[in-house]
Amino acid sequence: MKLLVIGSGGREHALAWCLAKTPGLQKVFVAPGNAGTAADRALENVAITDLDALADFAEEEKVSLTIVGPEAPLAAGIVNLFRARGLKIFGPSKEAAQLESSKDFAKRFMARHGIPTARFASFTDRASAHAYVDQQGAPIVIKADGLAAGKGVVVAMTLVEAHAALDRMLPENGACAPEGGTPTQVVVEEFLEGEEASFIVLVDGKDVLPLASSQDHKRIGDGDTGPNTGGMGAYSPALVVTPEVHARTMREIILPTVRGMAAEGIPYTGFLYAGLMIGKDGSVKTVEFNCRLGDPEAQPILMRLKSDLFMLLDHAVAGRLDQVEATWDRRVALGVVLAAANYPGAPRTGDVISGLPKGGASSEDSHVFHAGTREHEGQTVTAGGRVLCVTALGDNVKQAQKRAYNLIIGIHFDGMQYRHDIGHRAVPR
Ligand code: ATP
Numbered sequence: 001m002k003l004l005v006i007g008s009g010g011r012e013h014a015l016a017w018c019l020a021k022t023p024g025l026q027k028v029f030v031a032p033g034n035a036g037t038a039a040d041r042a043l044e045n046v047a048i049t050d051l052d053a054l055a056d057f058a059e060e061e062k063v064s065l066t067i068v069g070p071e072a073p074l075a076a077g078i079v080n081l082f083r084a085r086g087l088k089i090f091g092p093s094k095e096a097a098q099l100e101s102s103k104d105f106a107k108r109f110m111a112r113h114g115i116p117t118a119r120f121a122s123f124t125d126r127a128s129a130h131a132y133v134d135q136q137g138a139p140i141v142i143k144a145d146g147l148a149a150g151k152g153v154v155v156a157m158t159l160v161e162a163h164a165a166l167d168r169m170l171p172e173n174g175a176c177a178p179e180g181g182t183p184t185q186v187v188v189e190e191f192l193e194g195e196e197a198s199f200i201v202l203v204d205g206k207d208v209l210p211l212a213s214s215q216d217h218k219r220i221g222d223g224d225t226g227p228n229t230g231g232m233g234a235y236s237p238a239l240v241v242t243p244e245v246h247a248r249t250m251r252e253i254i255l256p257t258v259r260g261m262a263a264e265g266i267p268y269t270g271f272l273y274a275g276l277m278i279g280k281d282g283s284v285k286t287v288e289f290n291c292r293l294g295d296p297e298a299q300p301i302l303m304r305l306k307s308d309l310f311m312l313l314d315h316a317v318a319g320r321l322d323q324v325e326a327t328w329d330r331r332v333a334l335g336v337v338l339a340a341a342n343y344p345g346a347p348r349t350g351d352v353i354s355g356l357p358k359g360g361a362s363s364e365d366s367h368v369f370h371a372g373t374r375e376h377e378g379q380t381v382t383a384g385g386r387v388l389c390v391t392a393l394g395d396n397v398k399q400a401q402k403r404a405y406n407l408i409i410g411i412h413f414d415g416m417q418y419r420h421d422i423g424h425r426a427v428p429r
Contacts, residue, residue: 001022001024001025001026001064002025002026002027002028002029002061002062002063002064003019003022003025003027003028003029003063003064003065003066003067003310004028004029004030004031004046004054004057004058004061004063004065004066004067005019005028005029005030005031005033005066005067005069006031006054006066006067006068006069006070006073006078007030007031007068007069007070007073008030008032008033008034008371008384009034009069009070009295009371009372009384009386010295010296010298010299010335010337010369010370010371010386010388010389011069011070011292011293011294011295011296011298011299012030012033012034012037012069012070013030013033013034013036013037013299013369013370013371014298014299014302014303014367014369014389014391015067015069015293015298015302015309016028016030016033016037016040016043017040017043017302017367017369018302018305018309019067019309019310020040020042020043021308021309022308022309022310022311023308025042025310027042027043027044028042028043028044029043029044029045029046029057029061029063030043030044030045030046031045031046031047031048031049031054031057032045032046032047032048032049033045033046034370034371034372034373034374034383035370035373035374035375035380035381035383036368036369036370036373036388037370038375051073051076051077051078051081052081054066054078055081055082055085055087058082058087059085059087063087063088064088065088065089065090065310065313065314065317066082066087066088066089066090067089067090067091067313068089068090068091068270068292069292069293069295070292070295071097071100071101071290071291071292074091074092074094074097074100074101074270074291074292075094075097075098075100075101076094077093077094078091079091079092079093079094079097079269079270080093080094088317089317090269090270090313090316090317091269091270091271091291091292092268092269092270092272092291093266093269095266096261096266096267096268096269096270096291097291099257099261099268099272099289099291100288100289100290100291100292101291102145103143103145103187103288104122104145104185104187106288106289107120107122107187107189109257109260109261109264110257110286112260113256113257113259113260114256115252115253115256115257115260115286116252116253116283116284116285116286117285117286117287118141118189118190118191118192118285118287119189119190120187120188120189120190121187121188122145122185122186122187122188123170123185123186123188124170124184124185125170126166126167126170126171126172129166129170129186129188130163130166132188133159133162133163133166133188134159136188136190137159138156138157138158138159138161138162138191139155139156139157139158139191140156140159140162140188140189140190140191141153141154141155141156141188141189141190141191142154142156142162142165142166142169142186142187142188142189143186143187143188143189144169144184144185144186145184145185145186145187152169153228155191166186169184169186170184170186171184192277192279192285192287193277193279194277194278194279194280194283194285195240195277195278195425196215196216196218196275196276196277196278196287197213197214197215197238197240197241197245197276197278198213198214198215198216198234198238198273198274198275198276198294198297199213199241199246199249199253199254199273199274199275199276200214200271200272200273200274200293200294200297200301201254201271201272201274202270202271202272202312202313202316202321203258203268203269203270203271203272203316203321204269204315204316204317204318204319204320204321205258205262205267205268205269205319206258206259206262206267206319207258207319207321207322208250208254208255208258208272208321209312209316209321209324209325209326210246210250210254211301211305211326212236212237212301212304212305212326212328213236213237213238213241213246214234214235214236214237214238214294214297214300214301215234215235215236215238215240215425215426216231216233216234216294216296216297217231217232217233217234217419217421217422218231218232219232220232220339220343220344220417220419221419222419222420222421223421223424227344228344229339229343229344229385229386230295230344230385230386231294231295231296231297231337231386232296232336232337232339232418232419232422233296233334233335233336233337233389233418233419233422233423234294234296234297234299234300234334234335234422235300235332235333235334235335235397235400235422235423235426236297236300236301236304236332236333237304237328237332238426239426239429240278240425240429241276241278242282244282245276245278245282245284248282248283248284249274249276249284252284253274253276253284253286254272254274257272257274257289258272269316269317270291270292270316271291271292271293272289272290272291273289273290273291273292273293273294273297274286274288274289275287275288275289275290295371295386296335296337296386296389299333299335299367299369299389299391300333300334300335300391301333303329303333303335303367303391303393304328304329304331304333304393305326305327305328305329306326306327306328306329307324307325307326307327311324312324312326329393331393331394331395331400332393332394332395332396332397332399332400332426333391333392333393333400334391334392334394334397334400334401334404334422334423335369335389335390335391335392335404335422336389336390336391336404336405336408336418336419336422337371337386337387337388337389337418337419338386338387338388338389338390338408338411338413338416338417338418339385339386339387339416339417339418340372340382340384340385340386340387340413340415340416340417341414341415341416341417342415343385343386343417344385347372347382347384347385348382348415349372349381349382349383349384350376350381350382350383351381351382351413351414351415351416352379352380352381352413352414353373353379353380353381353382353387353388353411353412353413354411354412354413355410355411355412356368356380356388356411357407357410365392365393365394365403366390366391366392366393366403366404366407367391367392368388368389368390368391368407368411369388369389369390369391370387370388371384371386371387371388371389372384372385372386372387373387373388381413382413387413387416388411390404390407390408390411391404392404392407397423397426397427397429398427400423401422401423401427404422405420
Protein backbone atom coordinates (compact mmCIF):
# COMPACT_ATOMS: atom_id res chain seq x y z
CA MET A 1 0.00 0.00 0.00
CA LYS A 2 1.18 3.53 -0.84
CA LEU A 3 0.10 6.78 0.81
CA LEU A 4 0.59 10.41 -0.22
CA VAL A 5 0.95 13.34 2.18
CA ILE A 6 0.63 16.83 0.67
CA GLY A 7 2.71 19.62 2.16
CA SER A 8 6.22 20.44 3.36
CA GLY A 9 5.95 21.58 6.98
CA GLY A 10 6.52 20.07 10.40
CA ARG A 11 2.92 18.88 10.49
CA GLU A 12 3.41 16.94 7.25
CA HIS A 13 6.67 15.43 8.52
CA ALA A 14 4.81 14.26 11.62
CA LEU A 15 1.89 12.90 9.56
CA ALA A 16 4.24 11.01 7.23
CA TRP A 17 6.33 9.69 10.17
CA CYS A 18 3.16 8.46 11.87
CA LEU A 19 1.71 6.91 8.69
CA ALA A 20 5.02 5.14 8.01
CA LYS A 21 4.13 2.82 10.92
CA THR A 22 1.08 1.47 9.01
CA PRO A 23 1.17 -2.34 8.73
CA GLY A 24 1.61 -3.54 5.14
CA LEU A 25 2.88 -0.16 3.96
CA GLN A 26 5.18 0.08 0.93
CA LYS A 27 5.83 3.79 0.99
CA VAL A 28 4.64 7.22 2.08
CA PHE A 29 5.18 9.85 -0.61
CA VAL A 30 5.45 13.46 0.57
CA ALA A 31 4.78 16.23 -1.95
CA PRO A 32 6.90 18.29 -1.91
CA GLY A 33 8.33 17.41 1.56
CA ASN A 34 11.49 18.78 3.17
CA ALA A 35 15.01 17.62 4.08
CA GLY A 36 13.64 15.61 7.03
CA THR A 37 11.18 13.62 4.95
CA ALA A 38 13.91 13.12 2.31
CA ALA A 39 16.25 11.60 4.91
CA ASP A 40 13.72 9.09 6.23
CA ARG A 41 13.96 5.78 4.35
CA ALA A 42 10.26 4.96 4.71
CA LEU A 43 9.35 8.25 3.01
CA GLU A 44 9.96 9.59 -0.48
CA ASN A 45 9.73 13.20 -1.56
CA VAL A 46 7.94 14.01 -4.81
CA ALA A 47 8.64 17.42 -6.34
CA ILE A 48 5.06 18.18 -7.41
CA THR A 49 2.78 20.96 -6.19
CA ASP A 50 0.37 21.42 -9.13
CA LEU A 51 -3.00 19.89 -8.19
CA ASP A 52 -3.71 18.14 -11.52
CA ALA A 53 -0.19 16.72 -11.56
CA LEU A 54 -0.69 15.44 -7.99
CA ALA A 55 -3.89 13.66 -9.05
CA ASP A 56 -2.03 12.15 -12.07
CA PHE A 57 0.71 10.96 -9.71
CA ALA A 58 -1.75 9.42 -7.22
CA GLU A 59 -3.46 7.59 -10.10
CA GLU A 60 -0.23 6.30 -11.68
CA GLU A 61 1.23 5.13 -8.37
CA LYS A 62 -2.09 3.62 -7.24
CA VAL A 63 -1.97 5.60 -4.00
CA SER A 64 -4.51 4.17 -1.51
CA LEU A 65 -5.12 7.44 0.34
CA THR A 66 -3.96 11.04 0.04
CA ILE A 67 -3.82 13.19 3.19
CA VAL A 68 -3.69 16.97 2.82
CA GLY A 69 -1.67 18.95 5.38
CA PRO A 70 -1.98 22.68 4.67
CA GLU A 71 -4.99 24.90 4.00
CA ALA A 72 -4.01 26.36 0.61
CA PRO A 73 -4.60 23.20 -1.52
CA LEU A 74 -7.86 22.57 0.38
CA ALA A 75 -9.09 26.10 -0.34
CA ALA A 76 -8.01 25.61 -3.98
CA GLY A 77 -10.23 22.51 -4.28
CA ILE A 78 -7.78 19.57 -4.21
CA VAL A 79 -10.40 17.36 -2.53
CA ASN A 80 -13.04 18.17 -5.17
CA LEU A 81 -10.53 17.36 -7.91
CA PHE A 82 -9.39 14.02 -6.42
CA ARG A 83 -12.96 12.92 -5.66
CA ALA A 84 -14.10 13.78 -9.20
CA ARG A 85 -11.34 11.47 -10.48
CA GLY A 86 -12.31 8.67 -8.10
CA LEU A 87 -9.19 9.06 -5.93
CA LYS A 88 -9.42 8.62 -2.15
CA ILE A 89 -8.44 11.74 -0.24
CA PHE A 90 -8.84 12.91 3.36
CA GLY A 91 -9.81 16.56 3.76
CA PRO A 92 -12.73 18.96 3.30
CA SER A 93 -14.05 20.08 -0.08
CA LYS A 94 -13.34 23.62 -1.25
CA GLU A 95 -16.83 24.64 -0.11
CA ALA A 96 -16.42 23.11 3.36
CA ALA A 97 -12.91 24.58 3.71
CA GLN A 98 -14.51 28.05 3.72
CA LEU A 99 -14.83 27.54 7.47
CA GLU A 100 -11.17 28.52 7.46
CA SER A 101 -10.59 30.29 4.14
CA SER A 102 -13.29 32.92 4.75
CA LYS A 103 -13.62 34.40 8.22
CA ASP A 104 -16.83 36.07 7.01
CA PHE A 105 -18.31 32.67 6.02
CA ALA A 106 -17.25 31.14 9.36
CA LYS A 107 -18.71 33.96 11.44
CA ARG A 108 -22.03 33.96 9.56
CA PHE A 109 -22.19 30.14 9.78
CA MET A 110 -21.63 30.29 13.56
CA ALA A 111 -24.32 32.96 13.91
CA ARG A 112 -26.81 30.82 11.91
CA HIS A 113 -26.19 27.79 14.12
CA GLY A 114 -25.87 29.46 17.51
CA ILE A 115 -22.22 28.45 17.93
CA PRO A 116 -20.55 30.61 20.62
CA THR A 117 -18.02 33.07 19.21
CA ALA A 118 -17.05 36.75 19.49
CA ARG A 119 -19.60 39.35 18.30
CA PHE A 120 -18.57 40.65 14.91
CA ALA A 121 -19.30 42.88 11.93
CA SER A 122 -17.81 42.69 8.40
CA PHE A 123 -16.79 45.69 6.32
CA THR A 124 -15.50 46.50 2.87
CA ASP A 125 -15.90 50.23 3.38
CA ARG A 126 -13.25 52.05 5.40
CA ALA A 127 -15.41 54.87 6.78
CA SER A 128 -18.05 52.47 8.15
CA ALA A 129 -15.37 50.27 9.70
CA HIS A 130 -13.75 53.26 11.45
CA ALA A 131 -17.14 54.41 12.74
CA TYR A 132 -17.97 50.92 14.08
CA VAL A 133 -14.61 50.66 15.87
CA ASP A 134 -15.14 54.07 17.51
CA GLN A 135 -18.56 52.98 18.66
CA GLN A 136 -17.30 49.63 20.10
CA GLY A 137 -14.10 50.93 21.75
CA ALA A 138 -10.85 49.06 22.56
CA PRO A 139 -9.61 46.40 23.07
CA ILE A 140 -10.95 45.11 19.76
CA VAL A 141 -9.78 42.64 17.13
CA ILE A 142 -9.34 43.40 13.41
CA LYS A 143 -9.01 40.49 10.95
CA ALA A 144 -8.37 40.52 7.20
CA ASP A 145 -10.72 38.07 5.45
CA GLY A 146 -8.93 35.20 3.71
CA LEU A 147 -5.84 33.10 4.49
CA ALA A 148 -3.02 35.03 6.12
CA ALA A 149 -1.00 32.34 7.98
CA GLY A 150 -1.75 33.80 11.38
CA LYS A 151 -0.50 37.23 10.40
CA GLY A 152 -3.72 38.89 9.22
CA VAL A 153 -5.03 39.47 12.76
CA VAL A 154 -4.45 42.53 14.94
CA VAL A 155 -5.51 42.35 18.57
CA ALA A 156 -5.70 46.13 19.12
CA MET A 157 -5.43 47.21 22.75
CA THR A 158 -6.04 50.86 21.81
CA LEU A 159 -8.27 52.67 19.30
CA VAL A 160 -5.16 54.14 17.63
CA GLU A 161 -3.88 50.62 16.83
CA ALA A 162 -7.33 49.54 15.64
CA HIS A 163 -7.69 52.47 13.22
CA ALA A 164 -4.16 51.96 11.91
CA ALA A 165 -4.94 48.28 11.22
CA LEU A 166 -8.10 49.22 9.30
CA ASP A 167 -6.15 51.70 7.18
CA ARG A 168 -3.60 48.99 6.36
CA MET A 169 -6.13 46.29 5.50
CA LEU A 170 -8.84 48.21 3.62
CA PRO A 171 -8.27 50.14 0.38
CA GLU A 172 -9.10 53.84 0.63
CA ASN A 173 -11.99 53.66 -1.82
CA GLY A 174 -13.75 50.81 -0.04
CA ALA A 175 -15.64 48.39 -2.24
CA CYS A 176 -13.93 49.57 -5.43
CA ALA A 177 -11.63 46.59 -5.60
CA PRO A 178 -9.21 45.91 -8.45
CA GLU A 179 -11.19 45.12 -11.61
CA GLY A 180 -12.83 41.71 -11.40
CA GLY A 181 -11.47 41.07 -7.91
CA THR A 182 -13.45 40.66 -4.70
CA PRO A 183 -13.39 43.71 -2.49
CA THR A 184 -11.01 43.46 0.45
CA GLN A 185 -13.00 42.68 3.56
CA VAL A 186 -12.26 42.92 7.27
CA VAL A 187 -14.01 41.30 10.18
CA VAL A 188 -14.09 43.42 13.36
CA GLU A 189 -14.53 41.30 16.48
CA GLU A 190 -15.24 41.64 20.15
CA PHE A 191 -12.09 40.98 22.24
CA LEU A 192 -12.37 37.65 24.08
CA GLU A 193 -10.68 37.07 27.41
CA GLY A 194 -9.47 33.70 28.63
CA GLU A 195 -6.96 30.96 27.82
CA GLU A 196 -6.65 29.51 24.34
CA ALA A 197 -6.49 25.82 23.45
CA SER A 198 -6.62 23.78 20.25
CA PHE A 199 -9.43 21.28 19.89
CA ILE A 200 -8.92 19.07 16.84
CA VAL A 201 -11.22 16.30 15.66
CA LEU A 202 -11.58 13.90 12.76
CA VAL A 203 -14.89 14.25 10.91
CA ASP A 204 -16.46 11.85 8.38
CA GLY A 205 -19.38 14.04 7.31
CA LYS A 206 -21.58 13.10 10.27
CA ASP A 207 -19.54 11.49 13.08
CA VAL A 208 -16.65 12.91 15.05
CA LEU A 209 -13.55 11.42 16.69
CA PRO A 210 -11.76 13.91 18.97
CA LEU A 211 -7.96 13.89 18.98
CA ALA A 212 -5.98 14.65 22.14
CA SER A 213 -6.17 18.30 23.25
CA SER A 214 -3.23 20.66 22.82
CA GLN A 215 -2.09 24.22 23.30
CA ASP A 216 -0.10 26.34 20.85
CA HIS A 217 2.07 29.41 21.55
CA LYS A 218 1.30 31.99 18.85
CA ARG A 219 3.53 34.91 19.81
CA ILE A 220 7.19 35.03 18.83
CA GLY A 221 8.51 36.02 22.27
CA ASP A 222 8.75 34.46 25.74
CA GLY A 223 5.82 35.29 28.00
CA ASP A 224 3.53 35.59 24.94
CA THR A 225 5.00 38.86 23.70
CA GLY A 226 5.68 40.29 20.24
CA PRO A 227 3.92 39.63 16.95
CA ASN A 228 1.81 36.57 16.09
CA THR A 229 3.43 33.69 14.20
CA GLY A 230 2.21 30.43 12.67
CA GLY A 231 2.96 28.87 16.10
CA MET A 232 6.20 28.60 18.12
CA GLY A 233 5.56 25.40 20.05
CA ALA A 234 2.82 23.21 21.46
CA TYR A 235 2.15 20.48 23.95
CA SER A 236 -0.50 17.81 24.50
CA PRO A 237 -2.65 17.23 26.48
CA ALA A 238 -3.73 20.76 27.47
CA LEU A 239 -4.96 20.54 31.05
CA VAL A 240 -7.08 23.67 30.56
CA VAL A 241 -9.33 21.37 28.49
CA THR A 242 -10.89 19.70 31.53
CA PRO A 243 -13.48 16.94 31.02
CA GLU A 244 -16.18 19.63 31.49
CA VAL A 245 -14.62 21.94 28.88
CA HIS A 246 -14.24 18.94 26.56
CA ALA A 247 -17.91 17.97 26.89
CA ARG A 248 -19.04 21.57 26.45
CA THR A 249 -16.88 22.05 23.34
CA MET A 250 -18.30 18.92 21.75
CA ARG A 251 -21.87 19.87 22.63
CA GLU A 252 -21.78 23.60 21.87
CA ILE A 253 -19.20 23.89 19.08
CA ILE A 254 -18.11 20.69 17.33
CA LEU A 255 -21.38 18.77 16.94
CA PRO A 256 -23.46 21.83 15.92
CA THR A 257 -20.77 22.65 13.34
CA VAL A 258 -20.70 19.17 11.81
CA ARG A 259 -24.52 18.94 11.81
CA GLY A 260 -24.87 22.50 10.50
CA MET A 261 -22.49 21.86 7.58
CA ALA A 262 -24.37 18.67 6.67
CA ALA A 263 -27.74 20.47 6.94
CA GLU A 264 -26.47 23.22 4.59
CA GLY A 265 -25.52 20.61 1.98
CA ILE A 266 -21.74 20.92 2.49
CA PRO A 267 -20.88 17.92 4.67
CA TYR A 268 -17.50 18.28 6.35
CA THR A 269 -14.87 15.53 6.07
CA GLY A 270 -11.34 16.01 7.34
CA PHE A 271 -9.48 17.37 10.32
CA LEU A 272 -11.51 20.12 11.95
CA TYR A 273 -9.66 22.45 14.28
CA ALA A 274 -11.53 24.73 16.65
CA GLY A 275 -9.36 27.39 18.27
CA LEU A 276 -10.98 27.84 21.68
CA MET A 277 -11.05 30.70 24.14
CA ILE A 278 -11.82 29.22 27.56
CA GLY A 279 -13.18 31.72 30.05
CA LYS A 280 -12.51 31.66 33.81
CA ASP A 281 -16.17 30.64 34.28
CA GLY A 282 -15.63 27.55 32.09
CA SER A 283 -17.39 29.08 29.08
CA VAL A 284 -16.00 28.14 25.68
CA LYS A 285 -15.97 30.35 22.59
CA THR A 286 -14.70 29.71 19.08
CA VAL A 287 -11.82 32.00 18.12
CA GLU A 288 -11.51 30.41 14.69
CA PHE A 289 -11.90 27.24 12.69
CA ASN A 290 -9.10 25.66 10.71
CA CYS A 291 -9.82 22.93 8.20
CA ARG A 292 -6.61 21.00 8.93
CA LEU A 293 -4.43 19.69 11.70
CA GLY A 294 -2.63 22.44 13.57
CA ASP A 295 1.08 23.05 13.06
CA PRO A 296 2.86 22.71 15.54
CA GLU A 297 0.05 20.92 17.45
CA ALA A 298 0.27 17.92 15.08
CA GLN A 299 3.81 17.08 16.21
CA PRO A 300 3.06 16.48 19.93
CA ILE A 301 -0.42 15.07 19.23
CA LEU A 302 0.86 12.48 16.77
CA MET A 303 3.75 11.52 19.08
CA ARG A 304 1.09 10.48 21.59
CA LEU A 305 -1.15 8.57 19.17
CA LYS A 306 -0.99 4.83 19.81
CA SER A 307 -3.70 3.82 17.33
CA ASP A 308 -2.99 3.17 13.65
CA LEU A 309 -3.47 6.61 12.03
CA PHE A 310 -4.15 5.16 8.57
CA MET A 311 -6.91 2.98 9.99
CA LEU A 312 -8.57 6.03 11.59
CA LEU A 313 -8.33 8.14 8.42
CA ASP A 314 -9.54 5.27 6.24
CA HIS A 315 -12.62 4.90 8.43
CA ALA A 316 -13.23 8.65 8.23
CA VAL A 317 -13.09 8.64 4.41
CA ALA A 318 -15.52 5.70 4.36
CA GLY A 319 -17.98 7.46 6.73
CA ARG A 320 -17.39 4.85 9.45
CA LEU A 321 -15.76 6.90 12.23
CA ASP A 322 -18.43 5.67 14.66
CA GLN A 323 -16.75 2.25 14.53
CA VAL A 324 -13.29 3.30 15.79
CA GLU A 325 -11.61 4.75 18.85
CA ALA A 326 -8.22 6.37 19.32
CA THR A 327 -5.82 5.43 22.11
CA TRP A 328 -3.20 7.79 23.45
CA ASP A 329 0.12 7.56 25.26
CA ARG A 330 -0.58 8.85 28.79
CA ARG A 331 2.63 10.89 28.76
CA VAL A 332 2.90 14.57 27.81
CA ALA A 333 4.44 15.49 24.45
CA LEU A 334 5.96 18.93 23.94
CA GLY A 335 7.38 20.48 20.77
CA VAL A 336 9.56 23.59 20.49
CA VAL A 337 9.82 25.35 17.11
CA LEU A 338 13.23 26.59 15.99
CA ALA A 339 12.65 29.52 13.63
CA ALA A 340 14.88 31.29 11.11
CA ALA A 341 16.40 34.75 11.42
CA ASN A 342 13.87 37.56 10.93
CA TYR A 343 10.78 35.29 11.33
CA PRO A 344 7.81 36.13 11.45
CA GLY A 345 8.98 38.70 8.89
CA ALA A 346 10.46 37.42 5.60
CA PRO A 347 12.84 34.74 6.91
CA ARG A 348 16.49 34.52 5.94
CA THR A 349 17.16 31.19 4.23
CA GLY A 350 20.24 29.16 3.34
CA ASP A 351 21.80 28.99 6.84
CA VAL A 352 23.56 25.66 7.47
CA ILE A 353 21.98 23.54 10.23
CA SER A 354 24.38 21.51 12.38
CA GLY A 355 23.86 18.94 15.14
CA LEU A 356 20.77 17.24 13.67
CA PRO A 357 20.25 13.71 14.97
CA LYS A 358 20.57 11.13 12.18
CA GLY A 359 17.18 10.08 10.74
CA GLY A 360 15.43 12.54 13.08
CA ALA A 361 14.77 10.12 15.94
CA SER A 362 17.25 10.83 18.69
CA SER A 363 15.60 8.33 20.99
CA GLU A 364 12.32 6.51 21.41
CA ASP A 365 11.02 9.50 23.38
CA SER A 366 11.89 12.34 21.04
CA HIS A 367 11.85 13.36 17.43
CA VAL A 368 13.17 16.33 15.47
CA PHE A 369 10.52 17.13 12.88
CA HIS A 370 11.65 19.21 9.94
CA ALA A 371 9.71 22.11 8.38
CA GLY A 372 11.59 24.79 6.39
CA THR A 373 14.66 22.72 5.53
CA ARG A 374 16.30 21.49 2.31
CA GLU A 375 19.42 19.70 1.20
CA HIS A 376 22.06 21.86 -0.44
CA GLU A 377 25.48 20.52 -1.51
CA GLY A 378 25.40 17.75 1.07
CA GLN A 379 24.27 19.97 3.92
CA THR A 380 20.88 20.67 5.48
CA VAL A 381 20.05 24.36 5.25
CA THR A 382 17.16 26.57 6.36
CA ALA A 383 14.46 27.12 3.72
CA GLY A 384 11.54 28.78 5.53
CA GLY A 385 10.35 30.62 8.62
CA ARG A 386 9.75 27.71 10.94
CA VAL A 387 12.71 25.37 10.47
CA LEU A 388 12.43 22.48 12.97
CA CYS A 389 10.13 21.31 15.74
CA VAL A 390 11.99 19.45 18.48
CA THR A 391 9.43 17.22 20.18
CA ALA A 392 9.80 15.03 23.28
CA LEU A 393 7.66 12.85 25.54
CA GLY A 394 7.86 12.97 29.33
CA ASP A 395 5.94 11.78 32.38
CA ASN A 396 4.88 15.38 32.98
CA VAL A 397 5.21 18.77 31.28
CA LYS A 398 8.44 19.59 33.10
CA GLN A 399 10.13 16.37 32.01
CA ALA A 400 8.96 16.74 28.40
CA GLN A 401 10.20 20.35 28.45
CA LYS A 402 13.58 19.32 29.84
CA ARG A 403 14.04 16.62 27.19
CA ALA A 404 13.07 18.92 24.30
CA TYR A 405 15.29 21.80 25.48
CA ASN A 406 18.23 19.45 26.13
CA LEU A 407 18.00 18.26 22.55
CA ILE A 408 18.01 21.83 21.25
CA ILE A 409 21.38 22.51 22.91
CA GLY A 410 23.07 20.37 20.24
CA ILE A 411 21.35 22.01 17.24
CA HIS A 412 22.56 25.22 15.66
CA PHE A 413 22.05 27.54 12.69
CA ASP A 414 22.86 31.23 12.40
CA GLY A 415 19.95 33.42 13.45
CA MET A 416 18.14 30.53 15.19
CA GLN A 417 15.35 31.80 17.46
CA TYR A 418 13.02 29.90 19.74
CA ARG A 419 10.90 30.39 22.82
CA HIS A 420 12.29 29.23 26.15
CA ASP A 421 8.93 28.81 27.86
CA ILE A 422 6.86 26.38 25.78
CA GLY A 423 4.36 24.74 28.14
CA HIS A 424 4.60 27.56 30.71
CA ARG A 425 0.84 27.63 31.32
CA ALA A 426 0.78 23.93 32.15
CA VAL A 427 3.71 23.87 34.59
CA PRO A 428 1.86 25.35 37.61
CA ARG A 429 -0.99 22.92 36.99
P1 ATP B 1 -3.92 31.10 12.18
O1 ATP B 1 -3.49 31.24 10.77
O2 ATP B 1 -2.80 30.96 13.17
O3 ATP B 1 -4.96 30.08 12.37
P2 ATP B 1 -5.68 33.29 11.86
O4 ATP B 1 -5.07 34.23 10.89
O5 ATP B 1 -6.74 32.41 11.39
O6 ATP B 1 -4.55 32.47 12.60
P3 ATP B 1 -7.04 33.82 14.34
O7 ATP B 1 -6.73 32.46 14.83
O8 ATP B 1 -8.44 34.19 14.10
O9 ATP B 1 -6.20 34.18 13.05
O10 ATP B 1 -6.37 34.81 15.37
C1 ATP B 1 -4.99 34.72 15.70
C2 ATP B 1 -4.82 34.95 17.18
O11 ATP B 1 -5.32 36.25 17.53
C3 ATP B 1 -5.63 34.00 18.06
O12 ATP B 1 -4.95 32.79 18.28
C4 ATP B 1 -5.79 34.82 19.33
O13 ATP B 1 -4.61 34.77 20.11
C5 ATP B 1 -5.96 36.21 18.81
N1 ATP B 1 -7.40 36.50 18.64
C6 ATP B 1 -8.14 36.31 17.54
N2 ATP B 1 -9.43 36.66 17.75
C7 ATP B 1 -9.51 37.10 19.01
C8 ATP B 1 -10.57 37.63 19.82
N3 ATP B 1 -11.80 37.82 19.34
N4 ATP B 1 -10.28 37.98 21.09
C9 ATP B 1 -9.02 37.84 21.58
N5 ATP B 1 -7.98 37.36 20.88
C10 ATP B 1 -8.21 37.00 19.60
